[in-house]
Structures are given as structure tokens and as C-alpha cells.
Amino acid sequence: MLDPVELQASPSCYNCLTWSTDGELAVAAGEYVHILTPRNASESPDSAGEKPAAPWHFTRLRVSMFTHKEWPKFMPQRRENFSIGPEQSISTVAALSWSSPGLAKYRRCLLAVLTSNLILSLYESVGLQGKWIRVAVVGHALQSHFSKSINNVGLRLRKSRVRSFTWCPPIKYRVSEDGNPPDPVSRWGLHILVVANDDNDLIFLLVRRRRDNQYTIDVLSVMSVHEPLDTNGNYPMIMKGSLFAAAVRSRFLLSHISCGPWISQSPPSADTLHSFVAMLAIIHGTKLKTIELNTSIRPANLEEVDSTSKVNVNAVERALPVSDCNLELVHFTGPLQWIFEARLQSISLVTGILTGRAVLTLSHETYARKTRKSGSVRFQQPLFSRVMLSSSVNADQGAYSRHWEPISAMTVTIGSVDEDATLHLGTAGAWGEEYSYPTLQEEGQILQPEWKTQLDDFLDRFDIDHDLGGLAVARVWGLAAYRGLVAAAFTMHPGDMVEYSTTVEERITIVFSSVTSERRRMDYASLGVPKFTKDKIREAQANVLEFNLRLAAELQHNDQWFEKLVYAAAVCVLVEHRTSRLVPLACKALERLSALSGVDLGDEISKCRIQTDSASVAAKSADQFGAPGADPFEKCDICDSGIEWYSSQEAQCAEGHMFVRCALTFLAIQDPVSSKFCSVCGAEYLDEETFGLSLEEPQEEGSRSQCRAVFEFFDTCIYCHGKFHDDILAR
Template sequence: MLGPLELPLYPSCYDCLAWSADGELAIAAGEHIQILTPKNPAARAEHDSSQALNNWHSTRFRVNVFTNNEWPTIYPQNRDNFSLGAEQSLSTVVALGWSPPGLAKYRRCVLAVLTSNLLLSLYEPVGSQGKWTRLTIVNSLLRDHFKSSVQDDALGLRKSNIRSFAWSAPLKLPVAGHAAATYSVPPVESRWGFHLLSLANDDNDIVFLRAQRSSTEPSSYTAEVLSVTPLQDLDIYPQIHPSSIFATTLKSKTKILSMSWGPWLFATGKKQKNFVTGNLAVVYGTKLKAIQLDVDLASLSQGTSPESHAASVVSSKENTSICHPDLDAYQVKGPLKWLHKEDSKNIYLAAGSFAGLLLLSLPEVSDRAKESGSKQIHLQEFPFYETVEEEADDGPRHLEPITAMVMTSDTESQAVLHLATAGGYTAAKTFDEGIEDSLSVVPWKRQFDDMREKYDFDRDLGGLAVARVWGMASYDGMSAVATTVHPGDMIEYRTAAEERLTIIIYAPDEAQPEAGTSPTPSNNLAEKREAALGYILHSVDEDEERPLSSKILYATACSAIVESDNKEIRSQAHKVLVRLATVTGADLNEELSKCSASKTTIASKPGEELDGAGAQIFERCEICDAGIAWYSNQEAQCAEGHVFVRCSLTSLAIQDPGSSKLCSSCGREYLNEDGIDTSESELQSSCRMLFDAFDTCIYCNGKFRA
């Protein structure tokens, strides 16, 4: 499973790998994106597992095809506002990144892709076939936002072009106490959080967005601008005379090409307990800058459109105190990485220079709670030598910038930073008490060297083969490294048929579950199932004005009679059945008499009861119109013998195969709220309400799929 993967493609940018929280590995491959999804154990057993690539589902889709509405024709502008390279490019991938889980359908991750025409698009699989589709282009939102304040069309073009982006960690609301409600479910904002996206446009504005899935159109997204902070540093190149023409030209062409979010820090003061602070590190030209974002969680959670009071909800400013003054002596280049451990009092920021690694150490103190002058920032430099084990200061230096960095953990659960350059230099930095220790060798160095040596031997290059690292990503303790090999003593001529990208996957603990295996089921599955039963049955008490569908309430009550040993749940089921009998007039004497028994069955209803009072709460076979008995929570059978699968949440029989969805981990079947007939509006709205609360599998917490 973890063997090297050899793919017939070539990366189009550095930092070309992105691994989602759902286990999907995305690769930037020119005009395409390659998605590798690990197969589950059953699917892997059908193929030769000795071939590592057979253990992955592979999907490839094109990202450089735009309609005229998505990318309107842009006529030549003046030299300050027109990017000839972007207009004439093939729109290849220059950056990609996954959102935190919870934004896409079924609470999955959204893939953001930035192409060389400076457009940022959001992708996710759509339909039963899982075809990856572009759903939104973020540039249109920037164009609409700046339209009212920018009258010049050329400047508006710069404002809407995107140079770089980064997703923040999910901003989750603290879970309030639910002592009174035993079967309560935390709100969506506490389970998945708010999804914030930062952008840098061509005018060097840092734009903070809040992305949401559209409530009216499930296949689209909406986003709102929360804050804008311009970066205009007149001393970005102090070594050049500021009044020279060259300095003026450089300032106009300086762009923000890399950014990374730090951790969210909650204010400790009582008056600011609802405020949270985050820092965004950016590489502006060759300098490291930081933008501080302050968020009022209470105001942000009150509505989905805070434009009217955005200033009171979110504010941002350049944080000059976070950067060490000695940083001006370095030229920062490449990706940025933050490290924050719960048991550590410091936050670390790793940045690359042209010949080494820069490490900033900051105290874990929220700016809203700190006193003036309490910050102490330490800067360390780790120079690169041609040999990582070289300890002498006069050894040969490796003069290349970092092209890939990833944060992972080793066998002792210590945080480790892996880094590499385009010239094949690799190193690791362990974050422990001895933070000032030197760089060490990466654990996958042997695989990396073996790949280069094999290429060198096969082509008789005499040791002059060169291996390059294009990107790194991590998931669940594992690391993926994208590498290519090249001849080092000649000009390389390569055709499309010869393009090869090798992905090394390293897991520090061999006993660790492989990517794509089903999550280990919890020992308290009965408790999770009963929590769902209790939530549905107690909704009658908590929401008198808008109770769930009577059909779902009846099915859940019958499920409790057949399955549950919990006396409280069975007592609540009795209460629900009494209410249903009173409201609908249905004859539920059999069900009421069995509420005190333990795990019994309920016979199917005869035809006269299915056509009598309260018939809407009973299930009937859509094939023969007969009643359906209750003997199991996984299976349903009508009086004529037709068998169906029951929904694992609502307990309703799924009679239409097109109206179901599956857990991608354990394979349990659920009713798909989008596939319910619109004539059953009450049932559809109730299912939407339930699946908003239980949006993952109640047995293994796996994500759903159509």
C-alpha cells in the first residue's frame, strides 16, 4: 500500500501535492489535476496488491477550460495593469489546496485550484459518478466587491486577479453546556466550524473571505468578503536607492506569492471571551509579513450575511510585532509552515531563505489578552550544507531555496518538519525541547537516493543524475513526497510519453492503519445508535411547533422496540406512539403493548389499517402495496416477501435504490434526502433536518457518498 507510486505525468508547479482530511491526494499536473483516493480493503482484495498503484482509485480532470462568462475576454491594458503572461498562458495549475472538512457536500473537503490565468476555482465531485466539476470562480466575487469603490476598469482587473491563497484551520465555536438536553447535538459551527479563505490579489491586497455552501443551490457556493488589508511597503528592497527608476519598477512588480495560516488563539479576558485571533504569514517579495485577523464569534454566528456590520465582526491589520527585526537581513522565499502543539507554550513559524531554514518562535498569547511589550520572539537560522550530516561551518553550502515543506510526526509522536529543495537537498527538523539542535536526515532519504541511483545506473550517467522534490503533503501521520529524476550533465529532452512522477509515501509507524482503511469502529456503537434514537424521539418534546415527520417518528419508535434495551428510550417511544395515536387516530395498541418487552417484533399491518386512519405513518411496499413488518433494523420485508434495506438513521425502508447514499467507510446505507420525491415535502424536510445534525455515519463517523 505504501510503496512508491509512479505516475505518467509531470508537475506544473512546486508544492504540487495536497492531501485532504478525507484521504484524497491531489496532484498538480499541468492542465490537469490527478486525484488519488485509497481503496477500501474489499476493493484492494480484487487486484494485485503488490502493485502499489492498484490500491488507489485514480481520477484525472482538466481545469483549464473556461467559458466566456467564467473568464471574459480582457483587452490589452496599460503595462501596470495588464499581465501578458496570464492572458497568453495555457491556464496550467500553479497552486492547489484542500479546504478543511465540512464545506463540501456530505461534509467533505473542497479543492481550490489556482491556474496561471490568475483564476481561483472550487471543485468537488458531482453526481452519482463522482465527476469533478468546477462550481465557483472566486474572482467574480472580488470583482463585485471592488466594483463600487474602484471606478477604473484597469485597476479593477488587478483587484480581481488572484496571485495566492490559503485556507485557514476551521474556526469552531466553543460547545456550550447541554446539561438539560441529554440527546442534544452540537451545532454545525461547533462540529465543523467556519471556513475562512485568504487571498492575495494583483494589487497586493490581503482579502479574507468566509466560504459557505449555498442553501438554495446545493451545487454552488457563496462567499462574502470579511476584511481587506492592503500591503504597501516602501522599503521592500532597502538595498536599492528608493528614488531610482529600478526601485520604482520593482515595487510595482512585487507580489505576494506564498501565505500560510497560523493557529486560532482565543482571548483569555472575560470581556473578550468571544474574540479569537489568527495570524496569516505571507511572503511579500522577499520579506516575511504577518496579518492579524480578529473575529467576534458571537456576531459572526448570528447570521450568514454580516456585510452590514463587518467592521464589528472581523477586523484585520498588519502585525508588525510578529516579525523579528533581524529578518530584514534575509531574503525569504518558498512555502511557510506553522507549528502549534497543545502542550507547548510556543508557536513556531518556519520559512525558507535562499540557503537555509528560518525558524521563528513566538509565545502563545492572544494579542487581545496580552500586555504591551510582553512578546518575545526568537529567530534561528539553520544553514543548508551539501551534506546534511556536515557539522563544520566552513562546509560547502547548498544555495537553493526550499520548494516543499510538510509537518508530520515521528514514531514518538513528536512534530517533525520535512523540507526539500529543487536540487534534491532534504532535511528534517524535530520540534522538541532541544529546538536549537541542527537539521537531521529525513526518514525517507534511502528511498529517495535509491530512486536516483537506479535512474543513474539505467542510463549510465556516472553518478550525475539529479533528483528533484516538487511537493510534500501529510495525512494521518503519513507523508507523501513528489519527486522526479533528471540527467545532470546534459540538456534534457523529454516527450509527454516519457513524463514520470514518483510519489514516495512514508509512514513512521508500520503498525499504523493504511490510508483508505475503514475507521476502527468504536466499542460503544450501541450508544451512538441510541443517541440518534433518543434525539429523534425527544424532538417531540423540544420542538412542539415543528416536529419531525410522523412517518419517521413511528419508524424510530418501532426501531426502539425491536432494538433498544434502554428503558428511557423505550419509555420515550411509548410517549411518541401515544401522541401519534392521539393525533392521527391510528390503531397502535400492538406497538404500545410491546414497549415494555425486550427486543420483540411487530407484524405488518393488514390492508384495512393501511387504508384507515393514520395510514400516512405506516410503510407499505411500493411493489405490491402490502404492509411491511418490523423484525430488524437493518432489513425490511413486506407481507408478500419483498426485501429492502432500512436507513441506518431514520429506520425507513429504502425501496428506491436511487434514493440512498452509502457510508464510504463501512458501507451502511442511508436515505438520501435529495432523492426523496418532492411530493413528500414533510418527509424531505425532516430528513434534511436530521442529516444536518447527523452528517456522518452514526456507526463509524465515515463520510457519505452518493
């Protein structure tokens, strides 16, 4: 099983855990973000060989350091626009979240970190293992947008400060249905970031990564959320129009934001390619509001549908049709969590309230605004009772025994087809619940989660070690779920005295539990490296070869890199994949290559017509390399001799120098710096930057566009679909 992890740090915010779909666990701790990247089960043990290596790579990222360009210096402004708190803050982590996969380099996840100076930054890992860099500051995009319409420097400063944020689920769609391979947008989608600034504006941003490794953040839409003071409702003692009323109103901040799933709609007009609707839930002060998001995509050029000018977001506030409860009278505390899955019959929104949680259940028709029937939203308010999970205590005795601590962490796990959606929540008072949703329309079963049992064991040991006499307390700071595992972060404290501790004594404990139906513990290795068979490897290689050879029909003259790719795919078929499906494609590709380049490929073409299981191709001589059109042939960079073709996995030149072949292009990798590796199975690939494909340049007919199509289509490992990494130590 996965052992607990102890970090020498102190959490700086609730929901301090976030787990990416790539398996990287980020922990918010003061001025640092600790990132735990799992090792693979295939990694070798330590140098002594006595025990396996630690199950995690530990990285500590400092997020409190900013350059003058990233955080410009501002002089004091008027009181309503300038706060000494953020300006003098030491920039501790206030919130963090991973994006959906596909946004960062190698289709990995991008980490968004909000610090207490109200600056939202985006980070990605680059270079060697453990190196993370800040790639963008969201406030710069806000400053640029509001500077076009606001001349007041103080107001512009306030509108560029971020109070809260959330990543929307990616918007996935097919660009065209002309039979071409799926484009990256259909697999990874468009990534929309929603932020709330210090002036209660909701800003919808489209985040993209360009081919020159730079990120662009474009403002799609801005919506202001302002609520007049309710003098006859929750705050009748405040005089309307008074200075105090204005001060209270200005403190109604957007503290929590969460976006539900996108549902495809019929395009409203002929010039709209796709239309989607989603619901955004926000907590404004102590009130819950829902915003309807209508997104339309109107591409002028199908090759550039992710252009910002073609994506439109229209946000409108819509009240939920709840008939059995007045939501205005409910005190919402957050956080917010949507529960949705394709097989579930409804969509639920869970949020924290005083002494419990609130659950709003919507049908798909109500969520997509296809029906607005009154009472179509079911509202429940389950309260925390200290006897709820204890069968030894009389329920009547617990009628007045409530747990008053607010919810500090919440996560949802969706099991396999025969398993339920499960909600896990924890409070600042170490209360833990596991709530199972059979259909999301009926009352589920409340259980004590497995991580809560582990927390109690740690708390008992802490109590005994410090001789506290049963007065030790714990606080849950974060919950995160990933592929059948739930991670819980908590701290332990004495409960009967003033606590004094130094930085050396600070500790965050992270425990892991399983949510499978068997209720057994699982480790990351059981989820990680798949078992490969020769048949699966051959099938994966055959799919890549077929894709590359079919692109040979678009081969043009003087396409140097594309000629190498086509020749390598054709010869690989002759060497290891002589099937009735691939041999005709290889023969046509070689004939076209010979006709365009003028190089003599008679030996390779003749081997296409013979009946044999395999046929090696000898290394080319120096005379053949000097002939015109010899670009497709491989030559050793060390001794300038030819490279023999006898395997799809390794290559050897005439002088005996050995190289590994790329798993995608099947070209020999002669420079280790030009490699990238699968982070799961360790397969080695050529980096697309070797082909010069990462630069932002116009699409062109020829080698760059065709090679780019290969790398964009196979942007994950062909064997295990793992994400790439450019560090050999990350294997």
C-alpha cells in the same frame, strides 16, 4: 506498505501535493490535477481473484477549461493593469490546497486550484466516482466587490486576479449553551479564505455552502499591502522616484500566505458573541510580514450566526518583537508553515531563506498579543550543510559546502501524545530534512527522512538505467502529511546534458513513508476501516434512537416525514433495543404520535409494556393504510403491501421484496438512487435530498426543520464517523 505511485505527468509548481483530511491526495501536473482516493481494505480483489485491487482510485481533473461566464473576455488595457502572460496562458496549475472538512457536500473538503491565468476556482466531487466539477470562481466575488467602488475596468481587472491564497483554520464555537445538540458551526466551523490579488491587496473571504447546493463567497475585509522602496537598505543603487524604482516596486508581489491558529478572546463588547485572534504571515517580495487578524461575531439571530453581515475581520500589520535579528535584512524565499498544537508550549513559524530555513518561535501570550515584550520571539537561521547528515565527512571540510537550492516543499506532522511535532522539508536539489521539535523552544534533532532514502534508491536505479555515471539529479516538488504518513513527489533528470523529453516520457514519482515512533512503514488500510463489534454497533444505534425519540416532543400535526422518522425509531426500540433508557421514550413517542395523527397504535404501545427481549411488528394491512393518519406506516413501492418490522438493518414486505434500512432513520431504502454511502465502512443511508431538505428555504416548524436537525447532527457515519459519498462504487 503503500507502494510508490508513478504518474505520467510533469509537476507545474512547487508544493504540488496536498492531502485532505478525507485522505484524498491531489497532485498538480500541468493543465490537470490528479486526485488519488484511497480504496478501503474491505474492498474485494480484482475479477481474477489473484491480487488485491489497486490501493487508489485515480482521477484526472482538467482545470484549464473555462466557459465565457467563468472567464470573461477582456480587451487589452493599460500596461499597469494588463499582462499578456496571464491572458495567453494555457492555465496550468500554479497552486492548490484543500479546505478544512465540513465545507463541501457531505462535510467533505473543497479543493481550491489557482491556475496561471490568475483565476482561483473551487472544486468538489459529485455524482459518480471520479467526477469533479467547478462550483465557484473566486474572481467573480472580487469583481462584484470592487465594482462598487472602482469604475476603471483595467484596475478592477487587476484587483480581481489572484496571485496567492491560503485557507485559514476553521473558526469553531458554540452558538448557544441552552442544552441543545451542538450545531454544525461548533463541529466544522466557519471557513475563511485569504487571497492576494495582483494589486497587493489581502482579501478575506467567507465561503459557505447553502442548502441548495450552491456556494456563496462574501468579502469580509480588504487590506492593502504596499512597501516603499528602500533606497538606503537592500537596494541603494536604485534612484528613488525613478521609473525603474516604480517598476521594481510594482513587482513586489505577495507570493506566499499562511495563517496560524485562532485563539479565543474575551468579547470586546456586549453585542459580540465571540472574538478570535490569529496571525497571518506573508512574504512580500523578499520580506516577511505578519498581520494580526481580529475576528468578531455579532449575531442578531442565534439561528443565523454564520450570516456574512455578522462576521467582521479587522487586519492590522504588526511587527514581531525580535531583538536579536533585523528581519528586514533577511532574504525570505518561502514557503511558510505554522507549527501549532494544543499540547505544545509555543507556536512556531518556519519559512525558507537563502541556503536554509528560518524559525520564529512565539509563546501563546505573544501570539495572542497579550504581551509585546521586546525579544519575546526567538529567531533561528539553520543553514543547509552538505556534511550535516553525514558522519563520515569531516565537519571542517564542509564549512564552505552549502546547499543553495531553495525550499520547494514543506509539511508538518503532529504525532500522538508521546510523539513530537516533526517538520519535513525538501528542496529543488533533492535535499531532505526531518526536524523534530521536542518543545518547540529547544534545538531539535535533525534526521534524514525515510522518504529521502526511497528517493535515493529511485535515483540510483535511474542513473543505472540511463548510464549517467552518477550524474543523475532529482527534484522534490511536493510534500504532504496525513495520519502518520508523509507523501513526497519528485522527478529525476540527467545532470550532465540538456534534457529532451516528450509528454510520454514525463513521470512524477510519489513515495510514502511513516513518521511513527517505531519508524515502521504503514499502509492506508492500517489507518482506515475500524473493527466493529456488536456492542459498538448497538451503542451507536442506541444514541441515534435516543436523539430521534427526544425530538418527538416537538412533533406537530401533519408532519409526514417526521412522523415516519419517529415511528421507525420507536418500533426499532421494540425490535432490537429494549433497554430501560429507550423503552419509556419510545412509549411516549408512540402515544404522542397516536394522539396527533389519530392512527391506531395500540399494538405497538402494548408491546412497550410487556417484558421481553424483542418483539416484531407485523406488516400493516390495506385497510390500515387507507385509514386516516396512516402516514407513519411503511408501504412497499413495488406491490403496495405493508413492510414488516423485525430488524434494524433490513426490511421485507408481505410479498417478499427485500430492502436495506437506513442506518440513521431506520426507514427502508426502496430506491437505490436515494442512497448515500459511508466512504469508510460502506454503511448505507438515505440521502437528505430525499426528504427535500437540501433546498434553500426559511426555517419552519414541522417535519422539514426537525428532520434537518437529525441529518445535520449526524452528518457523518454513526459507526466510524466516515464521510459520505453518493456513489456505490466508492465504498
